[in-house]
Amino acid sequence: VNNAGIFPTTGPMQSASDDFVARMLEVNVRAVFSAAREAANRMPNGGSIVNMASIAALGGGAGISAYSASKAAVVSMTRAHAIELGPQGIRVNAIAPGVIDTPGVQAQLEPLRASGIDIDKRIAANPLGTAGQPDHIARGVIFLVSDLAAFITGQVLVIDGGATA
Numbered sequence: 001v002n003n004a005g006i007f008p009t010t011g012p013m014q015s016a017s018d019d020f021v022a023r024m025l026e027v028n029v030r031a032v033f034s035a036a037r038e039a040a041n042r043m044p045n046g047g048s049i050v051n052m053a054s055i056a057a058l059g060g061g062a063g064i065s066a067y068s069a070s071k072a073a074v075v076s077m078t079r080a081h082a083i084e085l086g087p088q089g090i091r092v093n094a095i096a097p098g099v100i101d102t103p104g105v106q107a108q109l110e111p112l113r114a115s116g117i118d119i120d121k122r123i124a125a126n127p128l129g130t131a132g133q134p135d136h137i138a139r140g141v142i143f144l145v146s147d148l149a150a151f152i153t154g155q156v157l158v159i160d161g162g163a164t165a
Helices: 018-041 065-088 103-114 119-125 134-145
Strands: 047-052 090-097 156-159
Touching: 018 047, 018 065, 047 065, 047 134, 065 090, 090 134, 103 119, 134 156
Parallel strands: 047 090, 090 156
Antiparallel strands: none
16 A cells, blocks of 8 residues: 655645655655555565545645646556556555545645635535545555455545545
8 A cells, every 4th residue: 555645735836846846746656656666576476556646636626736746646657557567466546535534634724724725615515524534545445455356456446425426
């Protein structure tokens, strides 16, 4: 499970420095690629890789353009790796979480609000009306790595309380 990532809010894209964007891509894209490569090298008899994407990859958002782009790259990489590694019996999928109540998200609430994202409104507007919990994501991971998902590869499992419905 490639779960490394950073989510600093950038504010307007015009104020995002090249160094900031490079750091975002380094952690959220290059590190995921490297981890997937190393995992695949250690799976001579097949296996499962799960990459952590985000619903931001599916729709973007103001103040998070570098993050959105990095997670869109993870989605594309997931699909490409599924095609490439499938003949070796390795399944590659991704999870796209919505707003999940974690310390990292809690730390971003004020910067998100300051950048014009009404996160409370977004949470309240999803059909379940609440933020997700880390356990919701863990259950998706358990499913994707299990034999229950033996014929699933190259897919993105959206776990967002219906926010993208």
